[in-house]
Amino acid sequence: MNSLRILLAVAAAAIAAPVAAQEVSVPYWASIRAGEVNMRAGPGEDYRIDWVYRRPQLPVKVVRLLDGWRLVEEPDGTRGWMLARFLTRQRSAFVKGQGLTDMREMGAANARLLWRVEPGVVVLLDDCDKGWCGVRIGERAGYIRQDRLWGAGEP
Template sequence: MFKPRFLALMLAGSILPAAPAFAQDAEVPYWASIRAPEVNMRAGPGEDYRISWVYRRPQLPIKVLRLKEGWRLVQDPDGAQGWMLARFLTRQRGGYITGKGTADMRESGEAGAKLLWRLEPGVTGLLGDCQNGWCAFSVGERKGFVEQARIWGAGEP
């Protein structure tokens, strides 16, 4: 028969190896964005896997779904999933304009605020803080606020 102290040590030893894997999984999902001018999405987590897509869109928001060593299982705004090397991603939040027709970029986060620009669907930019349904958004030197509902990459992943 096992003594209680020995049984407790065996139980602790069997749980500890799983802790790092659990800690990795606790971080996902999260938002990231593409940092490089060109990034490959692959069918699996390794350079031997075929390339599914080539992205040439810095600041494109990506939803990170899983972690595996230096690779990330990601989803793009169109729903495509695949693996990217983590070094080509950044935690700096990007945004992607969605929906039909242009999205208004306004001077402040209110529907009646001065209209600054109209953004076509597919425009990417840097995402700032979101409050009351509006997000700070910048495209190059142009800065303003866009309705959160029009931005993929805003809100919870």
């Protein structure tokens, strides 16, 4: 009898896992996992390719889920569909705005300046607090003002 209960519990868990994976609330931030990803006009491989992305870790906003596809949005509002397997929930952002932005040793305007970062540079995100986000660019780590990052904060 215990074996039957265990078998039923395992079977129920196996069925529930894929359903739970689909129950993610949107919108949410994601980043591109692969070295080449197609953005399509619709959720299927028969739809035309609108863009080809060749920049791993580039952040995108996921705004809709459909059968293994994700409708993603770029900062300019452009939307298209990507296969979910080419996206990751690893948080990243890119520097936005005009001119260089400061990467500081701590999350404060008067903290020691470490580097100056150009717009368009992709960073891996750590926690954000009081308007500053911990970021990593390769082996370098520091803090950048949250208002200079697309992909930080609420999607």
